Every structure is written in C-alpha cells, then in structure tokens.
Amino acid sequence: MTIDKPIKDRDMSLEEIEEASRAARDILRRRIDEMEQAKETQPARLAEVRKQAERARTLCLSDENETWDAMWTAVPTVGLDGEMNGMFAMPSIDGKELWGARLAFDLLGCCADDDDVDNMMSEYFSQVREPEHMFLICAAALTTIASHVAPMLLEVIEKQARDYDTRVRLADAARNAWATRINEAREMFNQAEKESDD
Numbered sequence: 001m002t003i004d005k006p007i008k009d010r011d012m013s014l015e016e017i018e019e020a021s022r023a024a025r026d027i028l029r030r031r032i033d034e035m036e037q038a039k040e041t042q043p044a045r046l047a048e049v050r051k052q053a054e055r056a057r058t059l060c061l062s063d064e065n066e067t068w069d070a071m072w073t074a075v076p077t078v079g080l081d082g083e084m085n086g087m088f089a090m091p092s093i094d095g096k097e098l099w100g101a102r103l104a105f106d107l108l109g110c111c112a113d114d115d116d117v118d119n120m121m122s123e124y125f126s127q128v129r130e131p132e133h134m135f136l137i138c139a140a141a142l143t144t145i146a147s148h149v150a151p152m153l154l155e156v157i158e159k160q161a162r163d164y165d166t167r168v169r170l171a172d173a174a175r176n177a178w179a180t181r182i183n184e185a186r187e188m189f190n191q192a193e194k195e196s197d198d
Helices: 014-062 095-106 114-128 129-160 166-179 180-195
Strands: 073-077 084-091
Touching: 014 095, 084 095, 095 114, 095 129, 114 129, 129 166
Parallel strands: none
Antiparallel strands: 073 084
C-alpha cells in the first residue's frame, strides 16, 4: 500500500498548487470585502456608539451617587499629641481612577478635533471645579492611556500592519519633547499662530 507523503515532504502537484492558490485568493478576497465593509459602515457605527456614550454619560451624571462630589471619602487627621483633631476630605482611589478612565476615553473619542477636546475638558472642569482635583483625574487618565490603550494599539499596529517604526517614533517624540527648550517652543507656537491668522 502506498502512503502519500505530507505536502511539506514532497513537491506539490500542479493541481495542488492551483487549489492552494484558489484558497489563498478566496481568503484574501473575503478579508478585503470585510475591510471595505468595515470602512463603509464606520461612520454610522461611530455615530451610534457616540450617541450611546452620550446617553450613558447623561444617565450617570443624573445619579447623585456618581457625581464627582460623591467620590469623596473622609480621612481622620491627628495632632502632634496623636489625638484625632478633625477629618480631611479627599477623593477615593476608585473614584479618581473611574473618572480618569472616563476622561481618557472621552478625549480619545474626540479623534483629534481641537474644539471637541476643548469642550470636553471644559465639561470636566465644570463638574470637578477644583484645579487640584482635575489634576488627579488627568493623571489617572494619562495612566489609563499609557497602561492600557497605547499598548493595545501598538500591538495591533505591529501585528496586523507590520509597522515596527511607530513605537520607535513615540520614543523619539519623547526625546524631542525633552530636547525642545521653552523659548523655542514659544517661538514655534507664535509662528504657527501668526500663520493661522494670515
């Protein structure tokens, strides 16, 4: 009895090559169709998800237990004699992290629209009110982006797009930010403002 060898251990026949080519073309065609469909439907899907996010935000803020003022906890303070002499209010860790995550994804949802970013920041300031509280939320938002969002996006960029330069460019952007001096930055900003006015 003759036992066929696996393809990897023998030369493929012409029929096998043609069949493999057809299968590869079908896979590629399906993938292209999926990408085209995703591209065509993205605006509608994005608009719907943004509406859902806005409804969720409105519903959340209508709950008095979810406002920023409800995220505070009381910490006892003691005097030099070791006796408790009062209570110190500060945001709970969970509240700070949750509001930070909300800010992070709200800003990412603005998709580089400067006006939307400004409006979103204004909304948060109006809800939080105190600059030092906003600092805590912004710090939590940056941590969310750096620890969770950016690594996921870089993984997609590298594994699917095979782009192994973006991570290097981000590191170089950090170098550039530290290499830039404040007077140079002001001059660049003023020049850009002047050109936009013209």
